[in-house]
Amino acid sequence: MALTAVVRIPTRALLRPWARLRDSALGWMEPVGGVEVSTQRFGSQRVLVEPASAAGVAVMTFKNPPVNSLSLELLTELVINLEKLENDKTFRGVVLTSDCPGIFSAGLDLTEICGRNPAHYAEYWKAVQEMWLRLYLSNLMLVAAINGACPAGGCLMSLTCDYRVMADNPKYAIGLNETLLGIVAPFWFKDTLVNTIGHRASERALQLGLLFPPTEALQVGMVDRLVPEDQVQSTALSVLAQWMAIPDHARQLTKNMMRKPTADGLLKKRDEDIQNFVSFISRDSIQKSLQMYLAKLRQKKG
Numbered sequence: 001m002a003l004t005a006v007v008r009i010p011t012r013a014l015l016r017p018w019a020r021l022r023d024s025a026l027g028w029m030e031p032v033g034g035v036e037v038s039t040q041r042f043g044s045q046r047v048l049v050e051p052a053s054a055a056g057v058a059v060m061t062f063k064n065p066p067v068n069s070l071s072l073e074l075l076t077e078l079v080i081n082l083e084k085l086e087n088d089k090t091f092r093g094v095v096l097t098s099d100c101p102g103i104f105s106a107g108l109d110l111t112e113i114c115g116r117n118p119a120h121y122a123e124y125w126k127a128v129q130e131m132w133l134r135l136y137l138s139n140l141m142l143v144a145a146i147n148g149a150c151p152a153g154g155c156l157m158s159l160t161c162d163y164r165v166m167a168d169n170p171k172y173a174i175g176l177n178e179t180l181l182g183i184v185a186p187f188w189f190k191d192t193l194v195n196t197i198g199h200r201a202s203e204r205a206l207q208l209g210l211l212f213p214p215t216e217a218l219q220v221g222m223v224d225r226l227v228p229e230d231q232v233q234s235t236a237l238s239v240l241a242q243w244m245a246i247p248d249h250a251r252q253l254t255k256n257m258m259r260k261p262t263a264d265g266l267l268k269k270r271d272e273d274i275q276n277f278v279s280f281i282s283r284d285s286i287q288k289s290l291q292m293y294l295a296k297l298r299q300k301k302g
């Protein structure tokens with residue numbers, strides 16, 4: 001068991017909503033005896049949240065082995081934990097990172113969009129939309145500590161952050177590779193990329209399904225900084241420390257001004273987007289492509 005430290009919690013902390021939550025379906029910890037708890041960490045099964053040593057900062061670690069694919073459960077836990085951090089006014093910044101060695105996130109869980117029924121596709125897509133909207137419009141400062149491969153939905157998640165630090169390891173790549181799977185990145189994936197790297201670079205990257213190695217990702221502006229693998233998280237934390245110097249109110253209004261029009265694009269037609277997704281993903285030809293892609297991934301081991 002990694003969680004052994006006994007820490008003292010100021011009574012004031014017990015008033016925080018997350019501190020009062022029972023060890024429920026999501027596995028939140030309850031303070032014991034009103035003063036002491038048996039762990040510093042909180043969060044849920046697939047999303048660990050740890051207060052960092054710097055005040056006002058938390059590290060959110062995705063823990064959905066083997067590849068941190070964005071299953072319905074992971075998406076749900078991510079959104080709930082983000083909301084708890086936002087409601088707890090002591091937090092201003094969050095580092096998003098991965099517990100899976102060499103992989104930040106493999107993107108959408110292909111088993112959620114392959115071989116299921118339309119009702120499941122609709123429920124899943126709504127959760128993907130929700131994850132994007134919550135992260136993209138979060139008032140918190142978000143920094144992605146990309147410590148591994150970061151394709152498709154994993155890339156999207158990192159693009160919602162305010163800053164990206166990536167491990168300088170040529171084995172890792174980041175990008176929206178949907179076309180390689182025979183599927184199409186929806187307009188709000190595209191908009192997020194365009195807002196980050198510009199129209200021309202996005203057009204090329206999206207059509208070709210480019211997965212950029214770190215050096216190229218830095219050149220094109222998909223990530224902001226490369227550091228040795230063992231410094232990804234510490235660098236993300238020091239970036240956050242710089243951002244924390246900016247008054248929250250002014251920064252939040254500015255972030256909202258920059259991002260709201262893009263988010264509104266989806267908010268105005270969420271249901272239509274869900275219907276489009278369900279009819280696209282239910283096509284026989286798309287299901288066949290996805291099955292072949294999954295089979296190829298599984299064969300790699302054999």
Ligand SMILES: CCCCCCCCC/C=C/C(=O)SCCNC(=O)CCNC(=O)[C@H](O)C(C)(C)COP(=O)(O)OP(=O)(O)OC[C@H]1O[C@@H](n2cnc3c(N)ncnc32)[C@H](O)[C@@H]1OP(=O)(O)O
Pocket residue numbers: 066067069103105106107108109110111149151152153154177178181183184185186276277280281294297298299300301
């Ligand atoms: C109109 C418009 C409408 C809209 C139209 C629709 C829009 C959809 C948008 C889609 C967005 C997406 O994110 S689609 C998802 C795209 N993702 C990808 O292409 C990444 C695929 N994965 C990889 O490349 C690799 O797995 C990688 C992450 C680099 C790790 O490589 P490794 O060698 O370490 O690990 P692997 O051996 O490959 O994988 C370990 C196991 O995890 C599984 N696995 C890997 N990726 C997985 C995934 N995404 N979902 C599920 N399972 C996955 C493998 O099958 C293995 O299963 P076992 O063999 O059983 O152990």
